[in-house]
Amino acid sequence: MSVESGIPPFRGPGGLWTKYGEPPMNGYQRFLADPAQAWRERLSPSRPMRELWETLRTAEPNSGHHALAQLESAGILRCLITQNVDNLHRLAGSQLIEEIHGNYTLIRCIQCTSRFTREEIRLEALPPHCPRCDGILKSDTVSFGEPIPTEVLARCFEETEKCDCMLVAGTSATVYPAAQFPIDVRQQGGQLIEINPHETELTAFAAISLRAPSAVVLPELAGRITQLRTA
Ligand SMILES: [Zn+2]
Helix, strand or coil: CCHHHCCCCCCCCCCHHHHHCCCCCCHHHHHHHCHHHHHHHHHCCCHHHHHHHHHHHHCCCCHHHHHHHHHHHCCCCCCEEECCCCCHHHHHCCCCEEECCCCCCEEEECCCCCEEEHHHCCCCCCCCECCCCCCEEEECCCCCCCCCCHHHHHHHHHHHHHCCEEEEECCCCCCCCCCHHHHHHHHCCCEEEEECCCCCCCHHHCCEEECCCHHHHHHHHHHHHHHHHHC
């Protein structure tokens, strides 16, 4: 979804890590060992991170994001699970979102998991502390080595259990836990619709595979479905 809004992927050709090398895999452990230092690095980022922040700050939702928001407001899409941290689904108007890797515009308490906007938190003294429970605050973006917040994951499994048709757009869905959701839907008798320019491991399980970028297919799909609804 995000690549079509100009946000580089992490891996593969043109990927950030491909270009600058993989970041340390123990980001969360490093944060816990010295939160103040992690915040200093966050506030004066290295070149690859600076490049990423700048791209995120200026990126805009594409027609795929808008189509999903349209399906939500029509009452058809009941939940959107994303691994993207870029906030573009929210900017497009989606509200029923579970961001399993967090949201880069937010700050989260590692103790009580409350989330705050950047504007709500003063960053003079590092690390900042939670206004609710005084726990240490970190970026909401899930770091390497950091568990996905349990309440987010619980809501994803809850929504998956209710799902009779899952649209899997622009992901090969091979990384756990996201990989589990479409499998669960199939096992409980629901259908999968895959949107991906390439064949993936899910293709064999999908009722329908649409071979095109999501920014192309989703608006058409949303248009036809909402038309059927009103017909
Ligand atoms: Zn807290």
